Amino acid sequence: MPSNKSRFIPESAILGLLLFAGLACLGYLVSQSIINIKLMDRSVEVKGLSEREVAADIAIWPITFNVADNDLANLYQTIQEKNSRVVEFLEKNGFAADEITISAPAVVDKQAREYGDSSAGSRFRYTASSTITVYTGKVDLARESMNKLVELGKQGIALVREGYNTKFIYSKLNQIKPQMIEEATRSARESATKFAKDSDSSLGKIKHASQGQFSIEDRDSSTAHIKKVRVVSTVEYYLSD
Secondary structure (H helix, E strand, O other): OOOHHHHOOOHHHHHHHHHHHHHHHHHHHHHHHHHHHHHHOOEEEEEEEEEEEEEOOEEEEEEEEEEEEOOHHHHHHHHHHHHHHHHHHHHHOOOOHHHEEEOOOEEEEHHHOOOOOOOOOOOOOEEEEEEEEEEEOOHHHHHHHHOOOHHHHHOOOOEOHHHHOOEEEOOOHHHHHHHHHHHHHHHHHHHHHHHHHHOOOEEEEEEEEEEOOOEEEEOOOOOOOEEEEEEEEEEEEEEEO
16 A cells, blocks of 8 residues: 555645746736836827917007207207107097006217217207107007007107017917817827827827927017917827737
8 A cells, every 4th residue: 555645745845836836927927017018108299289360469559759959958848848749649549548658768968978979060969769658458559540650740750760669469378278278289189190090000098298388479570460379289199009
């Protein structure tokens, strides 16, 4: 009769078999995880664009003129008179008093300069420039009134060309931001979907997304009151077979 010792597998052998099976299982799971991670690393990065043309809602319109005189008191008197005429012109054309600002005049005394201009060709000792600025939401009215500046010329007010450098501002960006971000994101997804289709893949979830900065620029040099608003969103999507 065989001995009882031969009928039983030693416990150490059983433990070894279990340990081997566990390590084999663990190795399989790890290898599968690596494969899955590699699959998840497949992605495509696309950009989505959203553009809009909007009308400026604020105008900053400076009106500047120069005066010259040999008498300082007369110089200031002339500035005050011409400032009053400019303000009267603006109010006549529909601008409110709180939309009009008169800046302090910039006066130059040529004889007070370190290197004074004492040439015979210098007729006036004092020169000054004065600026009246209109800050308004009446953009169309400002543009219409600019075409009437000849009326000031007829009153003896010679305007400086730099005074025509009006700035037009669009201040309502926050109102259109959500819609434009949505448009840019949708544009990005359309591009990613086409890429996935062309590569025989399926588009997955978003891996990473970043919103670009909004830019506001003049549509062109002739229509500064029309702005082009632009934003680009960058989105990275997972791909799968």
